[in-house]
Amino acid sequence: MNDSAREELARRIAGEITLSDDPGATLRKWRTDFDVSQTELAEQLGVSSSVVSDYESGRRESPGIGVVQRTVAALLDIDEARGGDRLRQYARVLSAGFESDIVHDLREYPTPVSLEEFYDAMDATEIHRGDRDRIYGHTVINSIQAITRLSSEEFYRLYGQSTNRALVFTDVTRGESPLVALRVVTPTPNAVVLHGIEEEDLWDHAAELARVDGFSLATSTRDINGCLDTLRDL
Known part of the structure; x- marks a missing residue:
């Protein structure tokens, strides 16, 4: 640094x-x-x-x-x-132009990572499998702060250097807001993880939206700091 x-x-x-x-x-x-x-x-x-x-x-x-x-x-x-x-x-978060209370981590991987590896790191439960089974980076975002404070152009910058990545939204209650917000951003990520909710608490239309837009969707309730520690080793 x-x-x-x-x-x-x-x-x-x-x-x-x-x-x-x-x-x-x-x-x-x-x-x-x-x-x-x-x-x-x-x-x-x-x-x-x-x-x-x-x-x-x-x-x-x-x-x-x-x-x-x-x-x-x-x-x-x-x-x-x-x-x-x-x-x-x-430094990655700051260089991308975000405050650390919006983006918790923004990382590019040296080699592609399978969705299974990523899900293991997040202790995630897959809801829908999309068209692509590998990712090249991840961004961990506070869903409330991102949706209320970011413009559509700033939202796109969450992708970092590659759109072939996973977006993790924290502080989720049902998943409706981040999934709807993603509809105005092109292209879509390879995978989305909604953190903080169990599968049974998920918005009824979440899986269908993921299917229509072609990305994988999962949920996770693992402690977010533990997630970040494990993700750093990918």
Whole structure:
């Protein structure tokens, strides 16, 4: 990850923490998102783990901008020391022009991946098998944020470098909105996974829409962070 991308990500994280109504909770969100324990973060900062705990719980006065900036830098340093997976993930999202609360991950694969491999990573249940059985990347999207905030042109950019990919929509209740939204985007993805619902909760017309548009459709209720961790290994 280049310095400018790291600086942009650090600025965004620090700004979100500083402007939050609950800075401690927002700090905890980013720490857990980077899969860093309180102990690891405390060691990187040179403080006791109780200090980190106190900030996150609100027992200690909200951290000032200096503390926030040092904490964000520590999270990024830890990730870089591990190989920089989280940094690269956010860099891809930022370079595509999206906020991280809209797009959780945007990734291209070095070689094609079968739908079976992808479904295994998502612990997904297939509802309909489409015309294509391989994908070349994935995009994991917050369905509510994408539908309410993205234009049709921005929606198309979710495809990244290849339209032959899987789109995963999180925070789904029935699946109607994302599937209808896809109808205005051409071409369609190879596969769509609706995350957060069981098969029996799916919109009645979902499978038929997938059949008409030719993409595979599946559902998944696996923990989204676990999904993202497994997808990074594809």
